[in-house]
Amino acid sequence: MNSHPMLPQWPEGEPPSRPGRKLGPVAASVGAAHRAWLEPVRIRFLASGLTVTYLSERTGYAKSKISELLRGIGRYPRWEIAYSVMHVLDMPTWPMRRLWRAAAVEARKKPAWIDRCIEKVALSIGPALPPVDHRGFMEGKKRPYMAYTRAFLPDAGQAHRLVDETFDVLWLRWHEALTSPNIERFAWRVLRQAVMARTPHTDDGRPDLRAAGFNTVALNRTPGPQQLAQIEESMTLLQAMSRLPDQQLDVMVLKHMRGMHDAAIADVLGVPLASVHLADRYAKQQLTNAIYPQPDPGGPSQ
């Protein structure tokens, strides 16, 4: 049984439809959880070479409805239509249903509506478990992914849901992941995108890490009267850290906030060990310059 979602084959004798208008972008108002399933669907659709007309004919839904679904425009789509499109595109249905449901909650759909949608479509096809290699890969990533996520989103429930979503998206895109040059990097980018979509950001557009200053081991050991000073020290450092380039920031989070070893960090990020060392060194330099600025020696201004 083929557990990898393969691209649909053209039925024999039927000429491919001419491609219609280019698929428009995802609407800006689409939430993070909605985007999590919509983007894999769009990627699959674009890779398939199929047209909206074809999807419309196969699913029985109007072309306009298909088009709206693929762009995330209008009301949140019912599970029926989403399932129909994914079925034609031969996408694994169990993770899709989980993602669809999570996004329905995010879109503030009532639980009764969600349940009714789901009941209408009996899922009897498709494996309930991801491919074995996906499972193996994810097993090793569970802890570091949770650790990273909780640095930005300290609530365990929210972090669980986010990593859950990441695993499901990777299942959906598993073929793409396997054929990518570096599967760890591919997976890391999916997680990072999901985390950044939900982390509060500062005015200068960087992820806001300051809440983590309240959850340090050091603070836990600090007596009451000195706690404010400790919090403020941490927030100053975290504010400077958030301005680091993405990879340096990730290394600092995993290494110093989470205590991971360099080799483990390299494996999680999908980068060479040497670049973890380099990132750490450059990041410390940047942080030192930001937090302990040197007085102007009096030379030409920079």
Next chain:
Amino acid sequence: MTPIDELLARVRLLDDPVVPADVVPDAPGEDTDTHPLLDAASPGPAPGPGRGWDSETAGDDLTNLCEAVVAHTAATSLRNFDTEHLPAPPGARTLGCILQLAQDEEGARFWWQYAAGAGDDAASYCLYLHHLAHGEIALAIWWQGQTRTGTQPDPEDATLPGAPEPMINLDASTPTMLRVLRHLVGSAERRRTELVSAVMDYVPSAVAVGYLDNPDFEIPLPRADFADHIGIILAVTAVYGDKTGTSRCHPARWPRLPGRPEYPRTRRLPRPKSSRPRNSRHILADFDTLSSGLLLHD
């Protein structure tokens, strides 16, 4: 270990922190449908104050800071009024501190927000401490971000308490300066000056009255003659010297002044919505006594 290594060593996170309630996102509801690899039944510990984090410390620090602000800036910051009701931002910040000390937290918050909106860093910092003291971490963090941490005071503007010039221009201050200040003043032996006492006696009731004068508005507007009365208090303490040690200006110690038209007695007002200082009747009576002994300058 370099300094940055030391900072980084102290930013290591707890494995399983207790998350402040205001940082927890809305839970999406019961969801038993999870990826087979994740434990479905472990949503984590319930939200609460951060583990080991003591919000009372912030409350104490805020009290110390407010005392310092009032003691060192009331004379200058309360002089300037943009209109007859509205102080300039430094005065608004001082007003906020006075109200905080008088336990009118809503009033304090209002005036600090007003001042912070006009760019007063010290007010943003007061709001940061205020929200920390209430366990409102997300709000505290937001206000901390509004405080410009990069601003350095000019050396000539910054003077420490006890130096020949006791006034500190907190407009040029930074959170570091404020931290130093609050630790220096954080003494149980602190005694208020007469000016501070007089201002502390007058302001809470003058602002509380404002709720009633404007029933449509739940904001602590000072009454119309607020600026004048503050001017009087400042003038008196300037003339007779601002001495530490006594808790209250005593009219019997002032020289006899020429008689003047009788000051209309304030009618007894019903209790406003916000909490009043305990001795408000006493304060009102004292103020009438105080003002009837003064020469009014129109």
